[in-house]
Structures are given as C-alpha cells and as structure tokens.
Amino acid sequence: xxxxxxxxxxxxxxxxxxxxxxxxxxxxxxxxxxxxxxxxxxxxxxxxxxxxxxxxxxxxxxxxxxxxxxxxxxxxxxxxxxxxxxxxxxxxxxxxxxxxxxxxxxxxxxxxxxxxxxxxxxxxxxxxxxxxxxxxxxxxxxxxxxxxxxxxxxxxxxxxxxxxxxx
Amino acid sequence: xxxxxxxxxxxxxxxxxxxxxxxxxxxxxxxxxxxxxxxxxxxxxxxxxxxxxxxxxxxxxxxxxxxxxxxxxxxxxxxxxxxxxxxxxxxxxxxxxxxxxxxxxxxxxxxxxxxxxxxxxxxxxxxxxxxxxxxxxxxxxxxxxxxxxxxxxxxxxxxxxxxxxxxxxxxxxxxxxxxxxxxxxxxxxxxxxxxxxxxxxxxxxxxxxxxxxxxxxxxxxxxxxxxxxxxxxxxxxxxxxxxxxxxxxxxxxxxxxxxxxxxxxxxxxxxxxxxxxxxxxxxxxxxxxxxxxxxxxxxxxxxxxxxxxxxxxxxxxxxxxxxxxxxxxxxxxxxxxxxxxxxxxxxxxxxxxxxxxxxxxxxxxxxxxxxxxxxxxxxxxxxxxxxxxxxxxxxxxxxxxxxxxxxxxxxxxxxxxxxxxxxxxxxxxxxxxxxxxxxxxxxxxxxxxxxxxxxxxxxxxxxxxxxxxxxxxxxxxxxxxxxxxxxxxxxxxxxxxxxxxxxxxxxxxxxxxxxxxxxxxxxxxxxxxxxxxxxxxxxxxxxxxxxxxxxxxxxxxxxxxxxxxxxxxxxxxxxxxxxxxxxxxxxxxxxxxxxxxxxxxxxxxxxxxxxxxxxxxxxxxxxxxxxxxxxxxxxxxxxxxxxxxxxxxxxxxxxxxxxxxxxxxxxxxxxxxxxxxxxxxxxxxxxxxxxxxxxxxxxxxxxxxxxxxxxxxxxxxxxxxxxxxxxxxxxxxxxxxxxxxxxxxxxxxxxxxxxxxxxxxxxxxxxxxxx
Ligand code: FES
Ligand code: FES
Numbered sequence: 001x002x003x004x005x006x007x008x009x010x011x012x013x014x015x016x017x018x019x020x021x022x023x024x025x026x027x028x029x030x031x032x033x034x035x036x037x038x039x040x041x042x043x044x045x046x047x048x049x050x051x052x053x054x055x056x057x058x059x060x061x062x063x064x065x066x067x068x069x070x071x072x073x074x075x076x077x078x079x080x081x082x083x084x085x086x087x088x089x090x091x092x093x094x095x096x097x098x099x100x101x102x103x104x105x106x107x108x109x110x111x112x113x114x115x116x117x118x119x120x121x122x123x124x125x126x127x128x129x130x131x132x133x134x135x136x137x138x139x140x141x142x143x144x145x146x147x148x149x150x151x152x153x154x155x156x157x158x159x160x161x162x163x164x165x166x167x
Numbered sequence: 168x169x170x171x172x173x174x175x176x177x178x179x180x181x182x183x184x185x186x187x188x189x190x191x192x193x194x195x196x197x198x199x200x201x202x203x204x205x206x207x208x209x210x211x212x213x214x215x216x217x218x219x220x221x222x223x224x225x226x227x228x229x230x231x232x233x234x235x236x237x238x239x240x241x242x243x244x245x246x247x248x249x250x251x252x253x254x255x256x257x258x259x260x261x262x263x264x265x266x267x268x269x270x271x272x273x274x275x276x277x278x279x280x281x282x283x284x285x286x287x288x289x290x291x292x293x294x295x296x297x298x299x300x301x302x303x304x305x306x307x308x309x310x311x312x313x314x315x316x317x318x319x320x321x322x323x324x325x326x327x328x329x330x331x332x333x334x335x336x337x338x339x340x341x342x343x344x345x346x347x348x349x350x351x352x353x354x355x356x357x358x359x360x361x362x363x364x365x366x367x368x369x370x371x372x373x374x375x376x377x378x379x380x381x382x383x384x385x386x387x388x389x390x391x392x393x394x395x396x397x398x399x400x401x402x403x404x405x406x407x408x409x410x411x412x413x414x415x416x417x418x419x420x421x422x423x424x425x426x427x428x429x430x431x432x433x434x435x436x437x438x439x440x441x442x443x444x445x446x447x448x449x450x451x452x453x454x455x456x457x458x459x460x461x462x463x464x465x466x467x468x469x470x471x472x473x474x475x476x477x478x479x480x481x482x483x484x485x486x487x488x489x490x491x492x493x494x495x496x497x498x499x500x501x502x503x504x505x506x507x508x509x510x511x512x513x514x515x516x517x518x519x520x521x522x523x524x525x526x527x528x529x530x531x532x533x534x535x536x537x538x539x540x541x542x543x544x545x546x547x548x549x550x551x552x553x554x555x556x557x558x559x560x561x562x563x564x565x566x567x568x569x570x571x572x573x574x575x576x577x578x579x580x581x582x583x584x585x586x587x588x589x590x591x592x593x594x595x596x597x598x599x600x601x602x603x604x605x606x607x608x609x610x611x612x613x614x615x616x617x618x619x620x621x622x623x624x625x626x627x628x629x630x631x632x633x634x635x636x637x638x639x640x641x642x643x644x645x646x647x648x649x650x651x652x653x654x655x656x657x658x659x660x661x662x663x664x665x666x667x668x669x670x671x672x673x674x675x676x677x678x679x680x681x682x683x684x685x686x687x688x689x690x691x692x693x694x695x696x697x698x699x700x701x702x703x704x705x706x707x708x709x710x711x712x713x714x715x716x717x718x719x720x721x722x723x724x725x726x727x728x729x730x731x732x733x734x735x736x737x738x739x740x741x742x743x744x745x746x747x748x749x750x751x752x753x754x755x756x757x758x759x760x761x762x763x764x765x766x767x768x769x770x771x772x773x774x775x776x777x778x779x780x781x782x783x784x785x786x787x788x789x790x791x792x793x794x795x796x797x798x799x800x801x802x803x804x805x806x807x808x809x810x811x812x813x814x815x816x817x818x819x820x821x822x823x824x825x826x827x828x829x830x831x832x833x834x835x836x837x838x839x840x841x842x843x844x845x846x847x848x849x850x851x852x853x854x855x856x857x858x859x860x861x862x863x864x865x866x867x868x869x870x871x872x873x874x875x876x877x878x879x880x881x882x883x884x885x886x887x888x889x890x891x892x893x894x895x896x897x898x899x900x901x902x903x904x905x906x907x908x909x910x911x912x913x914x915x916x917x918x919x920x921x922x923x924x925x926x927x928x929x930x931x932x933x934x935x936x937x938x
Contacts, residue, residue: 116188
C-alpha cells in the first residue's frame with residue numbers, strides 16, 4: 001500500500017472485496033490485522049484467535065497458496081491477495097465438504113475443535129503444494145498448530161487418509 | 168463385550184463435527200450482539216498493595232468510555248472458598264489482581280482507558296511460596312486468616328467434607344513395616360492447562376434484577392448457582408452455555424470474569440463482553456495447585472502398605488475456589504491407589520501472593536500423587552520391589568474401600584482393575600524391560616533409556632446430581648433437555664447415543680437443547696469423569712421415563728398392557744405380535760410426552776488409569792525424549808471409541824505428562840510477575856515431537872447404568888508425570904525429584920554442571936535422608 005492509496009482489493013473465498021482505509025467504523029484501519037478484518041468485518045469467525053501473537057496457528061488461513069498466520073498480517077498489506085479461510089473450503093454450490101474436512105470428521109480429528117480450522121488450513125496448504133508428503137513432512141507442516149486436546153494423532157491419521165484417497 | 172448395542176460403542180460422527188470442520192460452530196467470541204460494549208480489566212503491577220486512591224477522570228473523558236468501576240463503586244460482592252474474595256477490593260493480592268473495570272465502545276478504547284486511570288498504591292510485603300507464607304510474622308493476605316492458612320472443607324461437599332485421612336493406628340503400622348521411608352517431595356511447577364480458547368463472558372443486565380449470561384464455561388448451571396451467591400442472592404441469572412474451546416476443568420472457575428461483565432452491564436445497561444487476552448488467560452486464570460508433602464510411608468517386604476502419615480501443603484495462590492474440594496478428592500484418590508489400614512495425612516491450604524491455582528483435570532489427585540509416588544518409590548527400592556506389582560497390589564479391589572469427599576467411608580463395588588493393568592504391562596513389555604531400580608533398560612552411547620509406571624483412579628465418576636428431560640415428538644424424534652456444553656469430550660453426542668439406544672431411534676433423530684438454565688433442569692457440569700455415569704444416567708432415566716409414558720399412552724390403542732409393548736424406529740408394537748403396531752405419529756402434534764431423569768450421587772465406584780512410559784535421556788545434553796506411552800484402563804463399556812482415543816491421547820496435554828519434563832509457569836519470586844505468560848515462552852508439545860501412544864481399553868461391565876459404562880477422560884493426564892520421574896531416574900541411575908526435569912536438572916544430578924543455591928528442597932530432603 002502506498003500512502004495515497006485509500007482502498008485495497010482482496011479476493012476472499014472466491015469473492016472480491018474492496019475496502020476503504022480509514023478510521024471510521026466500517027473502514028479498515030491501518031493497524032487492523034487480517035484475522036480482525038475476517039472476524040469482525042466479514043463475520044468469518046471460523047478463523048480463530050488464540051494467542052494473537054503468531055505462536056499457535058489457530059488463525060491460519062491460506063494466502064496465495066501459502067499457510068499464513070492472519071493475526072500477524074496487517075490487512076492493509078494484503079492488497080491484491082487471494083485468501084481462503086475455513087469457510088471457503090466446501091463447495092460453494094453443492095455445499096460438499098472438502099476431502100480433508102470429511103476425513104477430519106471420519107477420524108474424529110478434534111476434541112474442543114478450537115484449533116481445527118487452523119489445523120485444516122495448514123494441512124490444506126501442504127496438500128496443495130506437495131503431492132506425496134511423508135509423515136515427517138505432515139508433522140513439520142503442522143508443527144506450528146497448537147492442539148492442547150492432543151488431537152494430533154487423529155489429525156495426522158485424517159491427513160494421511162485424505163492423501164490416500166487422493167492418490 | 169456382553170451386550171450388542173445399535174449405537175453405543177460404535178464410531179458415530181459427533182453431532183457438531185460438520186460445524187467444527189467448516190468453522191461454523193460458534194464459540195463465545197464469535198457471537199455477535201447489537202450495541203455491544205467491550206470490557207477490560209486494569210490489573211495491579213504489585214503483588215501485594217493497598218489501593219490508596221484511584222483517579223478515573225482522564226479515562227472517563229476519553230470518547231467511547233461508558234463506565235469505569237472500582238471497589239468504591241460496587242457493593243461488597245464476594246466469591247471464593249471461603250467467601251472472602253471481593254470482586255473488586257481496596258487491596259490487591261497478586262500481580263494482575265483486578266483494580267478497575269472499564270467498558271467502552273471498542274476494545275482499543277477500553278485498553279487506552281486503562282492507561283489513563285491513575286492508581287496510588289501502598290505497597291506491602293508479599294509471600295510467594297509455602298515457606299515464606301508460613302513463616303511466623305509473614306505478611307497476611309487476608310485479615311480473616313492471619314497465618315495464611317485457609318480453613319479446610321467446602322460447603323458443597325457437606326458439613327463433614329473430607330479434610331485429610333485419619334484411620335487405624337499409624338504407630339502400630341510403622342512397627343509392622345519392613346521398610347520405612349520419609350521425606351519431602353513436591354510438584355510445584357504450577358503448569359497451566361491452557362485451553363486454546365481464552366476465558367470470557369458476555370452479560371446483559373435488565374431491570375430490575377435480571378441477567379443473561381453467555382460464557383466460556385464448562386458448567387453453566389453451576390455458574391448460575393455460584394453467581395447467585397456472589398451477588399448476595401439478589402440477581403436472577405439466566406446462564407447460557409456456548410460451545411467451549413477447551414477447559415480441562417479450569418473453566419468452572421469463571422465467576423470473576425462473569426462478574427466483571429455483569430457489573431459493567433449493570434453500569435451501562437448494555438451488553439458487555441469481557442474476553443481475556445492470552446496473556447491474561449495465562450497470568451490471571453487458573454494454574455495447577457502447587458503441592459508438597461512431608462510424609463512417611465511404611466511397607467512390608469511383599470509391598471503391603473502398613474502406614475502413611477504426613478502433611479500435604481497446598482499452595483493455592485491468592486485465593487481458593489475449589490482447592491479444599493481438590494484436597495478432599497485428592498486425599499480420597501490417594502486412598503484408592505494406596506490401600507492401607509493406617510493413615511494420618513493432614514493438610515494445609517496456603518495462600519500466597521501469586522495468581523490462583525485451582526480446578527484442573529487431575530483435581531488435587533494428580534498433584535498429590537506426583538508428590539507422593541516419589542516417596543513410595545524410595546520404599547519400593549528399599550524393599551527391592553517392582554513398582555508395577557506394588558501399584559497393582561495396592562490399588563483398590565472389590566473388598567476394599569476409601570473415604571470420599573463427604574467424609575464417609577465407601578466400600579468399593581467396582582471391578583478389579585488388575586486385569587487391565589496386566590494387559591497394559593504385557594503390551595508395554597514391562598517384565599522384559601524392567602531391570603531394577605536406577606537401572607537403565609538400554610544404553611546406546613549418550614542415550615540412556617528408562618521406564619516408569621504410574622496409576623490413578625477417581626471415585627468422581629458418579630459424583631453430583633444431574634437432571635434431564637426427554638421429550639418425544641410425533642415426527643419420530645426426541646429432544647433431550649440438558650444443561651451440557653460441549654467442551655471437547657463428545658459428551659453431547661454420547662448422551663444422544665444413550666437416549667437413542669433406549670428409545671431405539673437413530674442418534675440423528677435426537678436433538679439437544681442449548682445449555683440454557685431457563686430451559687433445562689439442573690446439571691452440575693462435566694467435571695471429573697462424571698459425564699458417562701452421572702450425566703449419562705440422568706439422560707438414560709429421562710429416556711426410560713419418556714418411553715414408559717409412550718407405551719402407557721399406546722397400550723389402550725393396541726389393546727395390550729404397556730409391559731407387552733416395545734418401540735423401535737418410531738413405531739410402537741406388541742412384542743409377541745409385532746404386526747400390531749402404531750407409529751409415534753399417534754402422539755399427535757398437540758401432545759407432549761415428557762420424561763424426567765435424575766441421578767443421585769454414587770461414590771462406591773472409581774475409574775482407573777495406569778500409564779507406562781519409556782524415556783530416552785541424552786546424558787550429554789540432558790534432553791529427555793518420551794519414546795513410548797501405554798495407557799491402560801477398563802471403562803466397562805466403550806460409548807464412543809474415537810472420542811475415547813482422543814481423551815486418552817490427551818495424557819500429554821493440559822498440564823499432564825509434559826508437566827514432568829518441560830511445562831511450568833515461571834514465577835519471579837522477587838517481584839511476583841509470571842515470566843512466561845505467553846504461548847512462545849510457555850513450552851508446549853507440537854506435532855514435531857510425538858511419542859508413540861498405545862491405549863489399552865478393557866470392557867468389564869460395571870454395575871453403573873444400563874450400559875455398564877464409566878467415564879475415564881479426566882484422569883488421562885494424572886498417572887504420567889510421576890511415571891516420567893521414575894523412568895528418568897532409572898535411565899540415568901540417579902534419583903530425580905523435581906518437576907519439570909529440564910536438562911539442567913539432569914546434568915546437575917549427573918554432576919556435569921555444578922549445583923547452585925537454587926537447588927530444590929527435594930534435593931535437600933534427599934541429603935537429609937543421607938543418600
Ligand atoms: S492466533 Fe495467530 S498464531 Fe495464535
Ligand atoms: S481440539 Fe482442542 S485444541 Fe485441538
């Protein structure tokens with residue numbers, strides 16, 4: 001964003017948004033994080049905030065194909081970006097769930113579910129960029145996602161099941 | 168498995184699973200309100216101080232600020248056990264104690280207002296641990312308790328609440344012992360259960376005395392009860408549970424944040440949301456109890472316990488909400504794992520100037536056991552006994568018993584867990600691996616392996632009352648009215664499965680009401696492992712009552728007696744002549760068939776979990792890796808296999824096993840500040856380092872409810888930490904007593920780095936014992 005720019009454009013879950021930048025209630029303030037904009041302005045509350053500090057992965061979304069922490073990114077920096085949140089994974093027309101979402105359900109890969117959107121988005125980013133990740137690569141990709149309920153084991157099973165089915 | 172069920176024991180997806188994986192499920196902070204204000208708390212920078220003066224003027228002039236409250240603005244509302252903790256006081260008792268509450272139109276403005284409030288303090292001397300709090304002449308946190316010791320017992324466990332264990336004749340017991348060991352051992356690292364969702368509440372106050380409350384709670388009905396007393400029995404509270412982002416027992420302690428939201432809503436006549444930041448969550452909300460025992464144990468050569476005596480010191484931080492209850496449960500739990508005829512175990516609940524400890528999974532028992540088992544280890548070593556055999560031998564058996572929380576003795580009528588323990592030992596390979604005390608199982612260069620075992624059991628599976636209604640509907644569905652929030656265990660789906668099994672309709676056709684005290688009858692909350700037996704019984708009883716009423720309604724229409732009828736898939740039929748039938752449609756849309764179910768507490772049974780661990784210690788770096796964990800239990804009947812697996816894998820999380828090796832809350836004992844109140848500095852387990860976990864689950868029917876099941880989830884975290892201590896000691900050939908075993912402690916024990924003055928009391932105890 002350059003200083004003169006008064007609007008930014010984003011594509012979120014397939015839809016285009018244009019935001020004004022400013023200090024009014026409906027505007028994006030320069031200090032607003034992407035997670036804040038998603039949750040408070042767009043009501044996409046599936047993206048969770050836990051630490052709000054870049055440490056736990058609860059706020060993970062996919063930006064231009066990469067898993068990113070939306071609590072660490074300022075919305076004003078996202079001009080021209082394409083973002084997918086947990087709400088954007090299912091088929092918008094049929095409502096059919098993404099393969100990963102189905103496998104998370106089948107393997108009961110959550111307990112309280114608070115970390116789950118972040119877990120799924122990190123897994124999704126991995127599956128998009130890697131054809132045949134090893135178990136080590138899966139663990140590595142998820143190592144920034146805090147799951148205090150220790151659903152890790154079931155998450156890893158779910159991700160592997162999704163990989164197997166994709167093959 | 169004796170009985171065949173249609174839904175019980177089958178892996179049926181959780182009712183909320185689709186909403187969880189799509190992000191549609193709503194947690195507290197996801198709820199939207201019109202006209203909402205945001206509340207923030209001004210917190211004390213001092214560990215102990217009197218508030219001399221507060222100047223709110225500048226803050227009140229900030230645009231968007233709607234209310235600021237200090238102790239001077241509110242009546243004398245109090246909570247805690249005993250009820251001595253004011254919601255806002257003229258004294259602060261720990262770094263972070265609430266000084267003022269602000270409500271504003273945005274959280275940024277509220278935050279800014281906090282900086283504009285001017286507070287003048289008179290700083291007082293503070294105490295940060297048990298030793299300094301109990302020193303004669305130590306500064307007192309509460310005028311009511313000048314010695315910093317809180318009275319024992321809690322009102323909700325009745326007038327004879329268990330306050331310690333006295334039984335038999337300990338002198339005689341020690342005379343009969345072949346080995347006696349004695350010493351001081353602690354579990355004082357106050358780890359944090361740390362649910363991912365922080366803590367908060369939204370309140371809406373309405374004239375003249377009505378409050379509606381949404382909260383990050385585990386137990387909405389009990390919140391209503393607690394707050395009723397906090398607000399001097401003047402408020403009519405409707406408490407609504409919201410899907411809870413993890414609790415692990417902690418979120419039954421939300422009365423303070425709830426009170427803040429209520430007070431700010433009263434002051435502004437608008438809905439107010441107070442949600443703690445993660446830093447507040449970690450520095451100003453429930454930690455584990457700090458536990459230390461000074462005790463003596465007598466044992467015969469064959470592992471029979473003859474006497475246990477001593478004192479248990481529990482540091483609860485600046486106040487207690489559940490600590491006396493945890494002392495009661497913890498003491499009873501010790502009796503369950505250490506069957507012994509002679510006891511004299513006292514305790515003191517001590518207050519110190521730090522953030523409060525309280526309810527966490529393990530609820531006193533984990534804390535006591537983590538301190539006690541190291542002492543027992545010394546006795547087992549002296550007697551040359553295999554710890555697996557000793558723990559198995561001393562765990563309560565059908566002819567045994569224990570004192571429980573109400574102070575009464577209970578003869579145990581559960582099952583013998585030895586079979587589960589033996590099966591676990593077999594799968595772990597205990598017999599092959601056990602080489603004796605302080606002997607590694609294997610050495611490979613710098614890497615030394617060792618094994619350990621721990622055990623825990625809790626008679627809370629049938630504690631507290633629960634009530635439910637089941638309504639049958641003419642469209643062949645049923646509605647379960649119950650005040651239960653989902654907090655991760657899959658409880659709501661499990662209850663639906665139980666009701667479905669009774670009514671013989673699919674769980675998809677069972678709907679649950681929200682947990683709303685205006686709608687549902689009383690339910691205590693899913694504390695301990697009471698979900699399956701206690702809460703489950705209420706749901707089952709309600710379903711059975713509704714079913715009976717349905718059959719009575721249908722009987723005249725089918726020309727049969729109710730007992731000659733059955734119902735399945737929404738059809739009522741004559742058992743001997745199934746062609747004679749009518750559909751549930753006959754109920755009609757103008758009739759309600761409503762069953763009521765209640766569960767009365769039953770303390771005669773407990774659950775059990777034994778955990779085996781294998782660790783690898785790098786004797787050069789001091790790093791510990793957990794290689795393998797085997798949890799073994801017997802649950803009577805599995806309700807949901809995948810949910811159960813998750814609960815057992817959770818042995819690593821929520822201040823469980825990892826509290827033995829890296830989890831701790833670091834308190835600066837000079838200033839009272841917590842140094843690692845964030846998710847970067849507080850260490851937690853990631854996917855990058857996952858040990859292998861195997862869960863062994865037996866199903867020996869319990870005399871509980873009609874599905875013969877008992878809950879077990881709560882206790883998964885509890886047997887592990889002391890097992891790790893044992894395993895690490897065995898791996899390196901030296902006793903280690905202090906949690907967490909960070910690398911420096913390994914290297915010190917091995918003499919590779921020098922000990923310094925920060926050495927622990929346990930090492931001193933060690934020296935005192937001449938080892
Ligand atoms: S909330 Fe963004 S990383 Fe924790
Ligand atoms: S499911 Fe609760 S934190 Fe992961």
